[in-house]
Amino acid sequence: MKRGNWILLFCFLIIGEAFSQSNQTFFTGLFPEVSITKGISPTQKINFKIENQEIIFDNRDIENPQYSHYRTDIMGFFDQSLRPGISVALGVFHRFQEGEDGNRIIQQLAILQKSRNLRINHRFRTDQTFTRNEPLELRFRYRLSLEIPLQGAELDPGEFYFLGSAESIFSQKGGDFEIENRLVTSLGKFFSRKERMEWGIDYRTDGYIQDGFRTRLWAKISYFYNF
Amino acid sequence: MKKNVLYLLIFLFAGSSFSLAQEKIEREVKVKPSEVPISARSWLKDSFEKVKKPKWFLEFSQEGKAYEAKFWWEEHYHSVKFDSLGNLKDVEIEISAEEMPIESWANVQSYFKGEFVDYSVQKIQRQIIGSESDVEDFFDEGEKEGITLRYEIVFDGKKDNWQVWEALFDENGSFMTLIRVQTKPVDHLIF
Numbered sequence: 001m002k003r004g005n006w007i008l009l010f011c012f013l014i015i016g017e018a019f020s021q022s023n024q025t026f027f028t029g030l031f032p033e034v035s036i037t038k039g040i041s042p043t044q045k046i047n048f049k050i051e052n053q054e055i056i057f058d059n060r061d062i063e064n065p066q067y068s069h070y071r072t073d074i075m076g077f078f079d080q081s082l083r084p085g086i087s088v089a090l091g092v093f094h095r096f097q098e099g100e101d102g103n104r105i106i107q108q109l110a111i112l113q114k115s116r117n118l119r120i121n122h123r124f125r126t127d128q129t130f131t132r133n134e135p136l137e138l139r140f141r142y143r144l145s146l147e148i149p150l151q152g153a154e155l156d157p158g159e160f161y162f163l164g165s166a167e168s169i170f171s172q173k174g175g176d177f178e179i180e181n182r183l184v185t186s187l188g189k190f191f192s193r194k195e196r197m198e199w200g201i202d203y204r205t206d207g208y209i210q211d212g213f214r215t216r217l218w219a220k221i222s223y224f225y226n227f
Numbered sequence: 228m229k230k231n232v233l234y235l236l237i238f239l240f241a242g243s244s245f246s247l248a249q250e251k252i253e254r255e256v257k258v259k260p261s262e263v264p265i266s267a268r269s270w271l272k273d274s275f276e277k278v279k280k281p282k283w284f285l286e287f288s289q290e291g292k293a294y295e296a297k298f299w300w301e302e303h304y305h306s307v308k309f310d311s312l313g314n315l316k317d318v319e320i321e322i323s324a325e326e327m328p329i330e331s332w333a334n335v336q337s338y339f340k341g342e343f344v345d346y347s348v349q350k351i352q353r354q355i356i357g358s359e360s361d362v363e364d365f366f367d368e369g370e371k372e373g374i375t376l377r378y379e380i381v382f383d384g385k386k387d388n389w390q391v392w393e394a395l396f397d398e399n400g401s402f403m404t405l406i407r408v409q410t411k412p413v414d415h416l417i418f
Contacts, residue, residue, distance in 0.1 A: 037414040043388050047418045077418060083347075083389040084410060087417065110417040114349075116304065121416040145416050152284060153297060155411065156254035163415070193412060226412045 024213045027058040029070065031202055031218035037226045043081040047089075050074050053218065071097035077108070085112040093127075102131035117153045121145040123167075135174035143167035147188075161188045163198060169206075180206035186220065198222040255286040255295070263294050264313025271296050271307060274363045281307075306352075315359045318366075319352040319379065327351065327378065327400070334400030335380065342405075343384040349391070350381040381408065 033051040040046060053070040077091040091106035106127040113120040122144060129137040145165040149155040162185070169180040186200025202218040260268060263283050271281060281298035292311040297304070308316040324332055339346045354377040355362055361373035376398040384392045391408040 035414060035418055037412070037418070042390070045414075047414060049418055079417070081389070083385070084383045084391045089417070108417070110413070112413055112416065119411075119413075119416065121413065123417060147416065152255045152257050153282070154255065156256075158254065159256075188415070193409075196412075196415060198415065222415070224412075224415045226414050 024215055025060060025207070026215045026217070027055050027060075027070075028217040029053060029055040029057070029067075029219070031220040033220070033222045035222065035224045037224070039227070045079045047077040047079065047091075048075070049077075069098075071095055071100075075104075075106070077106070079108075085114070086110070100131060102129050104129045117149060119147040121147075137171055137173040139169055139171040141167060141169045143182075155190050157190060157192045159190055161190060162186070163188050163200070176210050178206065178210050179208045180204065184220070186222070194226050196224045198224075254288075255284045258283050258285045258294075263296075264309070264311075266313035267294055267296070267309040267315075268313075270309075270313075270315055270359055270363070274366045275300055275305070275307075315362060316356075318355040318362060320355070322351050322353050324348060324351060327353075328398075331378065331396070331398065331400030335378065335396055338394075338396070338400075338402045339382070339384065343386060345385040347383045348380060349383065352379045353377075354379055377403070 031051065031053050033049065035047060035049040037045055037047045051073045053072070055066060055068050055070045058066065073093060073095050075091055075093040077089045079087050079089040081087045087110050089106075089108040089110070091104075091108065093104035093106060095102045095104070104127050106125055109124045111122045113122070123142070125139075125141040125143075127139050127141070129139070131137070143165055144167070145163065147155070148162045148164075149159060150161055151159040155161050164186075165182075165184045167182040167184075169182070171178045171180070182202065182204045184200055184202045186198040188196055188198040190196045198221070200220045200222070202220045204216040204218075205214070207214040260281075260283055262285070271278070275281075275298070278298050278300050281296040284295045284297065286293045286295055286308075293316065294309045294311070294313065296307045296309075299305070304321040306319045308319070310316055327335070354375075355365060356375040356377065357365065357373045361370070364370040364372075365374050378396045378398075378400070379393065380396065381391065381393050383389055391410055392405060393408050394405045395403040397403055
């Protein structure tokens with residue numbers, strides 16, 4: 001498939017999803033994140049990441065446009081490369097959210113495929129979330145990411161790229177099963193091997209099975225530093 | 228409210244206001260055919276008559292500027308490189324291991340087995356080097372006079388650790404050079 005078709009497919013999926021549901025909980029806001037990765041040996045690296053979500057519109061309270069803190073997540077990973085393109089990682093995570101602070105342990109397998117002009121990454125995760133006064137939550141996640149250079153056949157420093165990702169999350173908490181889907185489309189700039197930024201839309205749907213259906217749409221800005 | 232304004236400012240001006248350092252390394256950009264020296268376009272048209280619309284790129288590196296045409300022809304991906312004046316440098320064709328001469332491939336494998344604990348080939352390119360007329364004859368008539376053939380192989384190889392490598396072999400599969408390939412960061416894809 002040509003790169004333009006991949007981009008159109010992702011945009012179509014997100015817009016289609018956003019307009020396909022009507023009576024639902026919906027909120028939207030800003031989602032900045034910063035990721036710092038340090039190589040500690042040729043095959044090992046550590047990553048620290050902070051994500052912050054701020055709500056600026058919630059359809060459960062349309063009379064009072066708001067700007068409120070939703071959650072802040074901090075996480076750290078230790079990543080071990082098994083061979084080029086394949087790595088495993090272990091992570092710890094803490095969530096700051098009103099009344100729902102939680103801790104999480106994460107196990108990850110990432111497999112990178114490269115073709116002539118795009119990179120496709122498969123990320124498999126299992127995690128266990130511990131929240132006070134709530135049952136243990138167990139999740140399995142799979143994320144497919146696609147990076148397409150927008151200038152030239154390969155992504156070079158100083159160039160822009162398109163990044164699309166789709167992730168499904170299957171969770172089990174206190175005997176209840178749930179599904180969450182996430183679609184992200186971003187415009188990225190690869191400044192150098194050390195730095196890149198992405199500006200994108202992150203669209204999330206959950207509550208398919210247990211609670212009421214819910215969608216969240218985030219304007220996302222991401223900064224990645226690698227050294 | 229102050230935080231609100233701050234975030235909006237970050238979103239609106241992030242692209243222009245972040246003074247991020249940029250490294251100077253190899254870079255290629257797509258160019259229109261009209262931006263390519265006419266001598267390069269003419270040679271390509273003469274040598275690959277049936278190729279309709281090659282994609283043209285301008286490559287910047289420490290060695291200077293170079294133009295590169297990329298296209299599919301006879302079920303193989305071709306890259307034809309010209310210098311900044313439009314003079315032919317080489318033609319590279321992606322092939323499979325089965326398409327290498329048996330003896331050459333055996334020599335390559337023997338090198339890999341001797342130097343690496345384990346290996347896995349990612350890409351093999353046959354390089355065709357020669358004068359413009361000799362290379363044109365090579366493609367038009369299969370004439371090999373004046374032609375130097377080489378094989379450039381990108382592979383995952385394990386010495387102490389797994390790394391990505393690029394090795395160059397001559398026509399017979401005898402080893403010439405080996406360099407380590409710097410892979411691009413993947414932190415935005417995996418975390």
